[in-house]
Amino acid sequence: MKKFWKKAAAAVTAFALLGGALPVSFAGVQLLRPSLTAFAYQTVTYDAANKVLTLHGNVDKQEVRDFLKTNRELITVNCEEGTVFPEDCSCMFMGLIGEPKIIGISDGGAVYSDDPRDLDWFSFVREFDLRNADTSHVTNMECMFRGNFCCDSILMNFDTSHVENMSRMFSYCRDNLTVLDLSGFDMSNVTDASEMFYVCCNLITIYADSNWNVNPETTDCTEMFSYCTKLTGGNGTRYSSHHTDGEYARIDGVADAPGYLTRKKTYNTVSFDEETGVLTLHGLVDKEEVRDFMCNPCKVRSIVCEEGTVLPEDCSGLFAFEYRDNFIEEGPNDNGTWSTVYDYKYFDGENCTIDLSNADSSHVTNMSGMFQGNITSVNFGDFDTSHVTDMSFMFHNCPQLESLDLSSFDISNVQNMNAMFQNERYIDEQGYYVLLAMESHLKTIYVNSNWDLNTEEVDCTNMFWDCEKLVGGKGTEYSSDHVNGEYARIDGGMTTPGYLTYKSRGNQARGASVTLGGEIAVNFFLELHPDTDRIRVTGPANSAVPEGTFTFENALEYYPYTAGTPREMTLSYPVNATQAGNKITLEFLDKDGNPLPVYNAAGKRVESGLLTYSVQQYIDDTPLYSDNAKLKALVEALDNYCKAAHNHFLG
Numbered sequence: 001m002k003k004f005w006k007k008a009a010a011a012v013t014a015f016a017l018l019g020g021a022l023p024v025s026f027a028g029v030q031l032l033r034p035s036l037t038a039f040a041y042q043t044v045t046y047d048a049a050n051k052v053l054t055l056h057g058n059v060d061k062q063e064v065r066d067f068l069k070t071n072r073e074l075i076t077v078n079c080e081e082g083t084v085f086p087e088d089c090s091c092m093f094m095g096l097i098g099e100p101k102i103i104g105i106s107d108g109g110a111v112y113s114d115d116p117r118d119l120d121w122f123s124f125v126r127e128f129d130l131r132n133a134d135t136s137h138v139t140n141m142e143c144m145f146r147g148n149f150c151c152d153s154i155l156m157n158f159d160t161s162h163v164e165n166m167s168r169m170f171s172y173c174r175d176n177l178t179v180l181d182l183s184g185f186d187m188s189n190v191t192d193a194s195e196m197f198y199v200c201c202n203l204i205t206i207y208a209d210s211n212w213n214v215n216p217e218t219t220d221c222t223e224m225f226s227y228c229t230k231l232t233g234g235n236g237t238r239y240s241s242h243h244t245d246g247e248y249a250r251i252d253g254v255a256d257a258p259g260y261l262t263r264k265k266t267y268n269t270v271s272f273d274e275e276t277g278v279l280t281l282h283g284l285v286d287k288e289e290v291r292d293f294m295c296n297p298c299k300v301r302s303i304v305c306e307e308g309t310v311l312p313e314d315c316s317g318l319f320a321f322e323y324r325d326n327f328i329e330e331g332p333n334d335n336g337t338w339s340t341v342y343d344y345k346y347f348d349g350e351n352c353t354i355d356l357s358n359a360d361s362s363h364v365t366n367m368s369g370m371f372q373g374n375i376t377s378v379n380f381g382d383f384d385t386s387h388v389t390d391m392s393f394m395f396h397n398c399p400q401l402e403s404l405d406l407s408s409f410d411i412s413n414v415q416n417m418n419a420m421f422q423n424e425r426y427i428d429e430q431g432y433y434v435l436l437a438m439e440s441h442l443k444t445i446y447v448n449s450n451w452d453l454n455t456e457e458v459d460c461t462n463m464f465w466d467c468e469k470l471v472g473g474k475g476t477e478y479s480s481d482h483v484n485g486e487y488a489r490i491d492g493g494m495t496t497p498g499y500l501t502y503k504s505r506g507n508q509a510r511g512a513s514v515t516l517g518g519e520i521a522v523n524f525f526l527e528l529h530p531d532t533d534r535i536r537v538t539g540p541a542n543s544a545v546p547e548g549t550f551t552f553e554n555a556l557e558y559y560p561y562t563a564g565t566p567r568e569m570t571l572s573y574p575v576n577a578t579q580a581g582n583k584i585t586l587e588f589l590d591k592d593g594n595p596l597p598v599y600n601a602a603g604k605r606v607e608s609g610l611l612t613y614s615v616q617q618y619i620d621d622t623p624l625y626s627d628n629a630k631l632k633a634l635v636e637a638l639d640n641y642c643k644a645a646h647n648h649f650l651g
Contacts, residue, residue, distance in 0.1 A: 221246025321373025357381025460485025
C-alpha cells in the first residue's frame, strides 16, 4: 500500500528516539520492555484504583511517553485546571506499533498483509478528556493520538492557532472512535494535515465550525481521510475512495460543495452531557435540534425532560435513531463505473431509555415514527394524546422494548395506526433482502379502559407485524393471522381475544348523573385504582347524611382487583332540592390511608386528588353534551324546582 511501510518504519524509528528501549514480542504485538529504573514523575499522577492518568502543571512529554509505554491497565487520561502542554506534542499519546496481520506462509516465511487496516497497535487508553489543557503554545501535533485503536472518546478545547503540523494526528484510532469534535480548531497556520484521520475505520462524524479553514493548495492533505469508510458529512455526503485528500476537508454544503465535516451547532432547547450520555430537553422543544442527536452517533444513553418542557405539535420522527448502511467495499464494475457495497443497516447509538413524564404534549397532533432504534424503555407518565391524529409507525423497529405502558393514551382522535408496533426485520432493496432490525422483544402493551378503537375508521394495517412475543393480558398469543387492528383491544380471553393488557391509571370518574325519585342523588360511576381500599365522601349535611361525610370502607373486599379487569363501582350521595349547588367531594385512599391519583372523565389528572360534582353541574352540563330533547326538558324542570326550593326555604 502506498507509502505504508515507509511510514511504519518511520513510526518505529520515532519510538526508538523517544524511548530508546528494545522491543519484545508479546502476543504478536511489539511492546517496549519496561525500564528497571523507577521514575519520580513531576507532571503526571496515576490513580491505580480508578485507572486514571492525570496531567498537571507544565507537562513533560517524556514523562507521558514513559508512562504510556509501561502501563497496561490505563483507561482514562485527563488534565487538571492549569495544565499546559509543551510546544512539541508530537507522538505524546501515541500507541505502540505492532506487526501487520499474517495472511499466509511462503517458502520465505510468513506473508504479511499490506493493508494498513491490518496493522496491530498496543494501547489501552479508552478515553481522553483534555478539555482543561492549555495548548496555546503548541506548534506540533504530529501523531499526537496515533494508534489509540480502542479509544472511543477524545474531548478537547484545543487552541491550535500556532499549530503547523497535524499530520497523522488521529491516524489508526481505528476500532471505537465514531465522533470527533474539532469545533474551535484554527487551521490557519497548519501546513501539513496529511493522513490526519488515516485508518479511522469507524469514524462517522467530524464536527467543525467556521475556524476550520483548510486550503488544500497550501496545506498537505495527502490521504487525509483514507480508509474512513463510514465517514459522513453533515448534509449526507458519504465517504468515497476517490476523495481521500483535502478536496472534501470542509463542512458539508450543498451539492456543489460536498464535504466530510459537520457544522457544530449551538442548541437552545436541548443539552447533551457527553460523560453520562444524557440528552436533556427543556423549554419549547425544537424538533430539528433533537433530530441532530438522533441522526449522529453521539452515544445517547438516556433522554429526559425538565419541568416545563413543551413538545412540538409535530413529533414525527422525534426520537427515531437513524439507521445507516454498513460499508463493505468500493470498487470498479465491468463497465468502468464504480459502485459502493453495503451489507446491512443498523442503528447508531447505545441502548437508550426515554423519560417523557415531565413533557407537556397537549399540543401534539402527529406522533408518526416518533420512536425507532435501540430504545429499551419509554416512560410516558401522564402523556396527553387527546389531540393526536397520527400514530402510524410510532414504535416501528424498536426491537429492544419489552413492554409499553400506554395507559395514559387517549386515542379518540387518532385516524392512523398503520404499523404502529411493526418490527420490520427485512426489506427488499433492489432484489436483495437487507437486515434492518433484530427480532422484536415486545411482550406487553398496557392500556386503560378508555382505549376504544374503531378499526373501521382507523387505519390499522400491519399494526402488530412481526411482534412474535406479544401476549395479551388474558394470555392471547401473537398470531401472524392477526397483525392488523382486529386484536388491538384489551384481551378478554377466548370470547374477545386481544393483544393488549388492561392497566388502571388511577381512580377515575367514568361519568356522573343525577337520580330523581323519592329523593335527588348525585351518582359517580367509578373505575378504582388497584390499591384503593376506602373512599372518603364529603357533601352537604341532610337527613340522609347528618354529618355531611362518610367513608366507604373495605373497597378491596367488596370490589376485589382482578389483573387485567377494571374495578368498577357506582357511589351515590343523596341531597335535597336546596342543595343543588353544594359539591360532593371524593378522596381515594389505600389501606394505609395514603391518597391515590385521581383522573376525571376526560382522562386528565386532577392535581388536587379530589373528585367533585354537584346537581348544578349536571344541570349546566346536560345542554352542552346531550341532544335528547326529553332529557333537556326534564333537566330544565329540575333546575326550576331547585331554584324554587332554594327561594322558598332559604330566601
